[in-house]
Amino acid sequence: SPKIPLEQTPSTQPSPPFNYLSKKNFNTMVVKICSHPLMRHKLTFLRDKNVAPKEFRELSKEISTLLAYEAMSDLTCKERKVETPISQAVGEEVAHTICLIPVIRSGLGMVDGFIYAFPNAQVWHLGMYRDPKTLVPVEYYNRFTNETSCDTAYVLDPSLSCGATAKASLEVVKQWGVPNIKLVCFVAAPEGIKEVEAEHPDVEIVVGAIDDGLTEDALICPGLGDMGSRFFGTS
Numbered sequence: 001s002p003k004i005p006l007e008q009t010p011s012t013q014p015s016p017p018f019n020y021l022s023k024k025n026f027n028t029m030v031v032k033i034c035s036h037p038l039m040r041h042k043l044t045f046l047r048d049k050n051v052a053p054k055e056f057r058e059l060s061k062e063i064s065t066l067l068a069y070e071a072m073s074d075l076t077c078k079e080r081k082v083e084t085p086i087s088q089a090v091g092e093e094v095a096h097t098i099c100l101i102p103v104i105r106s107g108l109g110m111v112d113g114f115i116y117a118f119p120n121a122q123v124w125h126l127g128m129y130r131d132p133k134t135l136v137p138v139e140y141y142n143r144f145t146n147e148t149s150c151d152t153a154y155v156l157d158p159s160l161s162c163g164a165t166a167k168a169s170l171e172v173v174k175q176w177g178v179p180n181i182k183l184v185c186f187v188a189a190p191e192g193i194k195e196v197e198a199e200h201p202d203v204e205i206v207v208g209a210i211d212d213g214l215t216e217d218a219l220i221c222p223g224l225g226d227m228g229s230r231f232f233g234t235s
């Protein structure tokens with residue numbers, strides 16, 4: 001019998017990220033989607049409204065680690081010589097000073113996964129929330145030093161909805177003087193992506209999935225619900 005070409009074999013074709021192929025107007029140089037099968041698997045369970053806080057936290061850490069590897073895949077390295085038990089070896093080490101900036105409070109749920117991937121990262125915190133009535137971002141916590149101490153920052157915010165909070169957070173980090181910035185999210189709405197792209201075209205957005213859009217209340221659909229409340233068990 002004739003052989004089926006590999007590219008036509010159904011079992012070898014990974015399914016696309018959630019609904020991504022229906023979104024046509026994104027700059028692929030700015031939006032990067034983690035299409036790993038485990039990302040799609042774990043996100044599915046994270047979305048389940050019946051998941052208990054313990055499992056929700058574990059999944060959040062695992063998803064964050066996958067996103068960390070995706071977001072950090074373009075880091076440059078420098079040579080490092082080490083002594084093995086046998087002889088000298090020439091290897092590499094990351095040539096950047098990395099900082100993680102979780103947007104409080106939901107972004108705190110992403111920190112452990114990123115630290116697992118890169119334990120020497122600095123962690124700074126930024127308190128920002130979206131006013132439920134006006135949808136205007138409000139900054140309420142910022143302990144950044146006068147001068148930045150890192151050259152690469154990953155702003156962690158699980159849900160990118162209308163983009164207002166993300167845009168304001170990125171502006172604060174830029175004002176701090178970090179030259180290389182990425183925004184990392186579990187899920188994002190097309191509306192939020194377009195808003196961030198328009199105001200911060202130099203910032204790459206790394207996501208686990210792009211969802212359908214926003215509800216009338218500016219919530220991501222299908223989304224994750226209130227990420228902070230689910231992570232901290234205060235729903």
